Amino acid sequence: MARYPAVFEPGDPPRSGHVTFLDPGGADTVTAAGQEGGPIVVRPVPATRVPVGEAVAALARARTDASAHPSVRFWGAVALAGLQLVARGRVLPGVSAGDHDAWRAGPLDEADVRRIRELAAAMPAEARTIPLDPAPGEMRPAEAQQAKAESEARPAEAEPGEEAEPGEVGSGEVRLAEAEPLVRAFLDAVADALPRSPGAVRATGTTAYAAAAPVKVPHLRRWAEEVSAGLDSGVRLSLRLEADDLAASEFRAVVQLHSLADPSLVVDAGELWQGNDPGFGPRARIEATLAVRRAARAWPRLERLLDNAVPDELSLTGGDVEDLLAGAAERLAATGVEVHWPRALVRGLSARAVVGERDPAPSDLPSFLGGHHLTSFDWQLALGGEPLTAAEMDRLAEAHRPVVRLRDQWVLIDPDLARKARQRDLKPLTGLEALGAALTGSVEVDGEQVPVEPTAWLRELRERLARPADAGPPAGLAATLRDYQLAGLRWLVQMTSLGLGGCLADDMGLGKTITLIALHLHRAGTGPTLVVCPASLLGNWEREITRFAPGVPVRRFHGTNRDLAAEGFVLTTYATMRLDAARLAAHPWGLLVADEAQHVKNPASGTAKALREIPAAARVALTGTPVENNLSELWAILDWTTPGLLGPLGRFRARWAKPVESGDGEAATRLSRLVGPFLLRRRKSDPGIAPELPPKTETDRPVALTTEQAGLYEAVVREIMTQIRDVGGMARRGLVVKLLTGLKQICNHPAHYLHEAAPRLPGRSGKLELLDELVDTIVAEDGAVLVFTQYVAMARLLERHLTSRGVATQLLHGGTPVARREEMVRRFQDGQAPVFLLSLKAAGTGLNLTRADHVIHYDRWWNPAVEDQATDRAYRIGQTRPVQVHRLIAEGTIEDRIAGMLAAKRSLADSVLASGEAALTELTDAELAALVELR
DSSP: OOOSOEEEESSSSSGGGGGEEOOOTTTTEEEEEESSSSSEEEEEEEEEEEEEHHHHHHHHHTOOTTOOOOHHHHHHHHHOOOOOOTTTEEEEEOOOOTTEEEEEEEEOOOHHHHHHHHHHTTOOOOGSSSSSOOOSSOOOOOHHHHHHHHHHHOOOOOEEEEEEEOOOOOOOOOOOHHHHHHHHHHHHHHHHTTTOHHHHHHSSSSSSSSSSOOOGGGGHHHHHHHHHHHHSSEEEEEEEEEEEETTTEEEEEEEEEEEESOOTTTEHHHHHHOOOOSSTTTTTHHHHHHHHHHHHHGGGGGGGGGSSSSOEEEEEHHHHHHHIIIIIIHHHHHTTOEEEETTTTTTTEEEEEESTTTTTTOOHHIIIIIISSSEEEEEEETTTTOOHHHHHHHHHEEEEEESEETTTTTEEHHHHHHHHHHHOOOOOOEEHHHHHHHHHHHETTTTEEEEEEEOOOHHHHHHTTTOOOOOOOHHHHHHOOOOOHHHHHHHHHHHHTTTOEEEEETTSSSSEEEHHHHHHTTTTTSOOOOEEGGGGHHHHHHHHHHHSTTTOOOEETTTTEEEEOSEEEEEEHHHHHHHHHHHTTTOOOOEEEEEEEGGGTTTTSSHHHHHHTOOOOOOEOOOOSOOOOHHHHHHHHHHHHTTSSSSSHHHIIIIIIIHHHHTOOOHHHHHHHHHGEEEEETTTTTTOOOOSSSOEEEEEEEEEEOOOHHHHHHHHHHHHHHHTTTOHHHHOOOOHHHHHHHHHHHOOOOHHTTOOOSSTTTTTTTTHHHHHHHHHHHTTTTTOOEEEEHHHHHHHHHHHHHHTTTOOOEEOTTTTOOHHHHHHHHHHTTTTTTTTEHHHHHSSSOOOOOOOOOOOOOOOOOOOHHHHHHHHSSSSTTTTTEEEEEEEEETTTTHHHHHHHHHTSSSSGGSSSSTTTHHHHSSSSSHHHHHOOOO
């Protein structure tokens, strides 16, 4: 209906009013005025009436809808104003003309009145096309139409060129509502409709002013008028400060009164009491006294005005002025009382934090950034942007009055600024803290973010981080680096030469391994490199080092063979590193590399703690997903590569993670400036990164449940939801996880859920049928496919099924030995098995499987970043054919709903599954039922 004109019809009480849409298909009929190339006429038109309370939210949304009718957008703007008034508590009790209980919008301040008038001036003609009832002696619309017809049958009496006045038909019988009263009536209707609920009835013990049904309350009229008179005053108060003696900080606060009805009317209270009343009305003195009383609640010092016969002015001491500067003026402003300072006073004093001003540029940057030296951190005050001298700062610190003479002018001093002048030396910063302040432009002081100004040498260090080192391909590298790989090498050389770590977060398949091999060669002579990686990547690292750095020693620290080397590369797994951390920590390492660093995203895990125990001259993290779920994972990686950069985890969560994950764009920008130099992120889709990569097509493939699956699905939902409603705490969370897991297994195959020992597989699962079709087509076209599932049991069922159909298949999961994994990868790449079944958790990272030109996600993981990594086993450098990704989704099930959530999760700020299944355990019973319902 937003496409049709909308008119507001007031009611008594106001909440009974309607928003009427002139809808050709409406069930109601109204009389509307219109003009079709001639004079205004009235006629009955179909319409749809919607109660104000039901229409407000839709109107507020429609105000930005370009396809909505202008009148609808107009009432949407008025609805928003009404909602904001109610949200601010601007509602007053009243009694309508019909003696009904009614809330109304008020009290209104000057800004409210100005906004109402602006809205009224912008009202489209269509927003008030329903005529008012005629005044006594005037004709009704039907009579007007008859008179119009008769007048048209007679010769025209008007002079040539003379036209009827706007809004008239013949002799002027059509009367439309005036714009401003109609806007106010709509605001009253919103105020009257929204505060009413059954809860309000229970709270008040009466239906008056609480229930939606009208209640006759003529006996409350005087009470409502008294309440309104005390709050909805016709005047607004302000204080004009005048200086009697600036040197002695002696001031007077003169009370000024502003008319709400006409904001241009301003008069001193003393003149009003002397009889100078330029349009304030007979209640002006009472309203002014009430306004002073309300202002005194915000600043009790004003109570002394009420002791005077005329509340016109008040003498202020220096302490009073300091109180105003320290927050009382802000509290008064919040109540609508402005404080006007003398023009002779300058208020241009400001403070900023300055880092490193008293320190020389460090000669040993690695030592400085490693935390061995502290940096000065001071408050610097400025007047009009010009820093104060040390002598001026001392004069300010010694002053005990709110006004000080500086540079031949009187300056108003905020007590907080005076405190900063007295306590200008702040706690020194470490080198990384100083660098972080220079990068973000702000620093935290006593829980508050303040702007910071780095000294010249800190600015130069900041700029140096933005400039890659002048390094070329190192000697001994048996490969040609791509341009972006060379840029990554230069960045790593710059960071490690400064004693800083970094996270190379390129997409999977862009060559992070060869870049690290080049870095090792460039750092020749600084010590051996230790690489910690998943077991499945040991062989890949060894082959790549042998291939691209021939002659460089490389050995595995794994299994029974745990030898350490004085040079070259040492490769180990996260599990081995955790078991033998003390021995590894005792060895001198020139470079420590954590591959697939998301494995240590939990800083409290034993693996992460063990990794932190190993010292090295430089640390580099490699990962394609520095943030999988939340920003705490980014902290875990960067706090390992560059300890101290982001501060303790608790402070990082409060200062950065919570604001950014809540959508704070400014915080996100500051965090990007802070971590940007320490994290290099390139994607395959970035211009110029991997132009030779073929296209990738991703497709969601919905499948229907079989009858058996649907029956199982509904039975499990019914059974476990009944249990969930009867328990709480951990027991409830466990049942929710059990429910979600069971439903996903049913969507996969009934045999998966039922744990059948010798199942019949064909004909029981929609997913399996689609998988057969896809595999048959892929194999017939001489293609190869990776099939990922998060369940090893389901992978075994698929292996059994495909093998029975004569399809060459192999299965890799977490229990597959390292040597066997490497052999399976070789067989697949050689084309010996066109279907590779993979456990998502065990094989979602690290493997190079470019023989595949299809990827099938048989079931969905809770994080799209994990699925992307799995897809990148095939879609990586070396892939020459287009890659097609197929995601199998059971229609109408939880998988359908999760698919929509996963699409939204690709933006961290909009994440709705930040903790995977754990987030879903916190849903209410109703929300959970809606999520799992079979549709």
